[in-house]
Amino acid sequence: DNMFEVVNKKQVICTLDKKVKFDCDIEVQVGRGFKTGDENKRDGAPIGVIAIDSIFSPVSRVKYSVEATRLGQMTDFDKVILDVWTDGRIEPHDALLQASAILRHHLDVFVNYDDDAVGFEEAPAEQSEENAALKKLLNMSVNEIELSVRAANCLNNANITSVGQLALKTEAEMLKYRNFGKKSLNEIKDKLSELGLGLGMNLDPSLLTGAALGAPAAPRLGVEEEAPVGLADLIAQNLDQ
Numbered sequence: 635d636n637m638f639e640v641v642n643k644k645q646v647i648c649t650l651d652k653k654v655k656f657d658c659d660i661e662v663q664v665g666r667g668f669k670t671g672d673e674n675k676r677d678g679a680p681i682g683v684i685a686i687d688s689i690f691s692p693v694s695r696v697k698y699s700v701e702a703t704r705l706g707q708m709t710d711f712d713k714v715i716l717d718v719w720t721d722g723r724i725e726p727h728d729a730l731l732q733a734s735a736i737l738r739h740h741l742d743v744f745v746n747y748d749d750d751a752v753g754f755e756e757a758p759a760e761q762s763e764e765n766a767a768l769k770k771l772l773n774m775s776v777n778e779i780e781l782s783v784r785a786a787n788c789l790n791n792a793n794i795t796s797v798g799q800l801a802l803k804t805e806a807e808m809l810k811y812r813n814f815g816k817k818s819l820n821e822i823k824d825k826l827s828e829l830g831l832g833l834g835m836n837l838d839p840s841l842l843t844g845a846a847l848g849a850p851a852a853p854r855l856g857v858e859e860e861a862p863v864g865l866a867d868l869i870a871q872n873l874d875q
């Protein structure tokens with residue numbers, strides 16, 4: 635089916651002890667973290683179905699090292715070197731920035747404790763209802779807005795899975811994706827317009843879940859590597875605040 639692409643083509647599916655024809659149906663799921671084969675078992679599944687462990691994380695390996703460095707004439711500084719490998723669903727640069735943003739979000743409860751403890755005003759009921767409706771809309775799958783096969787394939791290849799993630803993109807960023815042209819761009823703009831949205835929107839991060847915010851062996855991260863645009867830029871801006 636041309637709606638799907640195997641990004642980790644070196645993934646081992648099975649091992650055969652002799653030359654035979656191998657044929658199987660594989661069920662693909664969306665998830666987070668890790669699930670055991672027992673958790674994947676379904677009641678009433680037909681005979682012959684083999685439930686296996688599932689690893690949903692796109693990060694396959696991380697290595698770090700700490701080395702001495704200097705700043706001007708001062709030499710008593712350290713630097714951290716990170717090597718990140720992914721299975722192809724996300725760029726290593728984006729994976730690192732997303733992980734940093736998630737960690738920062740969890741630590742905000744300690745860093746901004748006093749700020750959160752005073753001056754808190756509850757949002758009006760009408761505003762809360764509007765935010766809830768907008769949040770539901772932004773976190774809706776792009777598959778629900780009935781795009782053409784070509785446009786849907788382009789979004790799938792760009793790892794854009796939600797309406798909110800799409801609305802964060804600018805026209806220039808969209809046109810940089812492979813096989814994405816003006817026709818697909820206009821189609822997406824029309825679909826977003828029907829929802830009261832558009833491209834290049836400045837959205838409140840609290841309205842977006844992790845999915846709405848979001849290649850083989852990874853390159854070594856360094857200053858000479860060109861940073862991806864789009865999601866990485868958004869997270870980097872949050873980290874700089």
